[in-house]
Amino acid sequence: MTGRFIVVDGPSGVGKTTTTALLADALAAEGWQVYPTKEPTRTKLGETARYGTDDYHGLTLACLVAADRYHHLEAEVRPALAAGMIVLCDRYLATSLVLQRLDGVDPAFIWDINRFADRPDLTVILTGDPARSRERAAARGIHSRFHRGGPEAGRREMELYVRVSEELSRAGFAVHVHHVGEQSPDAVATALLGPVRALLSAGSDGQTPTGSAARSSES
Ligand SMILES: Nc1ncnc2c1ncn2[C@@H]1O[C@H](COP(=O)(O)OP(=O)(O)O)[C@@H](O)[C@H]1O
Numbered sequence: 001m002t003g004r005f006i007v008v009d010g011p012s013g014v015g016k017t018t019t020t021a022l023l024a025d026a027l028a029a030e031g032w033q034v035y036p037t038k039e040p041t042r043t044k045l046g047e048t049a050r051y052g053t054d055d056y057h058g059l060t061l062a063c064l065v066a067a068d069r070y071h072h073l074e075a076e077v078r079p080a081l082a083a084g085m086i087v088l089c090d091r092y093l094a095t096s097l098v099l100q101r102l103d104g105v106d107p108a109f110i111w112d113i114n115r116f117a118d119r120p121d122l123t124v125i126l127t128g129d130p131a132r133s134r135e136r137a138a139a140r141g142i143h144s145r146f147h148r149g150g151p152e153a154g155r156r157e158m159e160l161y162v163r164v165s166e167e168l169s170r171a172g173f174a175v176h177v178h179h180v181g182e183q184s185p186d187a188v189a190t191a192l193l194g195p196v197r198a199l200l201s202a203g204s205d206g207q208t209p210t211g212s213a214a215r216s217s218e219s
Pocket residue numbers: 010011012013014015016017018019136137140180182183184185188
């Protein structure tokens with residue numbers, strides 16, 4: 001039996017990294033084997049994308065992040081899934097559909113170059129007040145041109161995430177949109193445990209959290 005592939009997406013500063021870490025801890029405490037990861041990856045390729053947004057634009061950046069995604073899938077995600085783990089990925093396809101579109105890339109091209117990227121079992125999209133998310137991202141440190149721009153840029157980014165969540169649903173992805181609002185990080189993680197547990201119990205074939213050996217031995 002393979003594991004489950006869950007991605008958490010949304011605008012910079014909305015709380016993806018914080019929530020993903022809390023969710024990973026909560027699932028691990030329940031006995032699940034969790035593989036937390038993120039895109040762009042920590043590889044040379046991923047770091048070039050993360051810190052290279054002033055040098056690379058449009059089609060180039062779209063291809064760079066897609067290449068990093070394919071390498072991530074091959075080197076980390078698929079092996080972890082094959083071992084029966086829950087892969088929790090901070091940023092995935094929705095980011096490309098939003099940021100590359102903001103960068104002037106035709107959505108059809110973004111879909112096309114991501115055609116062979118695995119479909120997650122669950123795509124979580126976090127939304128929140130755009131101004132607050134921008135402020136948090138700025139306070140943490142700006143390392144991407146997508147972090148710049150004031151509240152108006154934040155509003156456009158947030159609106160596109162909502163549109164992209166609908167686009168992904170129409171394309172057959174399982175999408176869960178969660179509005180962070182005034183919730184604490186713990187409250188957000190707790191709220192997400194609901195849909196995640198539903199996913200884990202659906203089609204679990206009687207798997208239990210600690211049944212990793214059983215899970216990894218099934219195919
Ligand atoms: N629900 C929340 N309420 C208040 N602060 C938060 C919340 N979620 C995250 N933060 C803070 O906001 C900042 C950005 O969070 P982070 O998880 O790095 O966002 P992202 O990964 O979406 O860019 C961090 O300093 C984090 O501690």
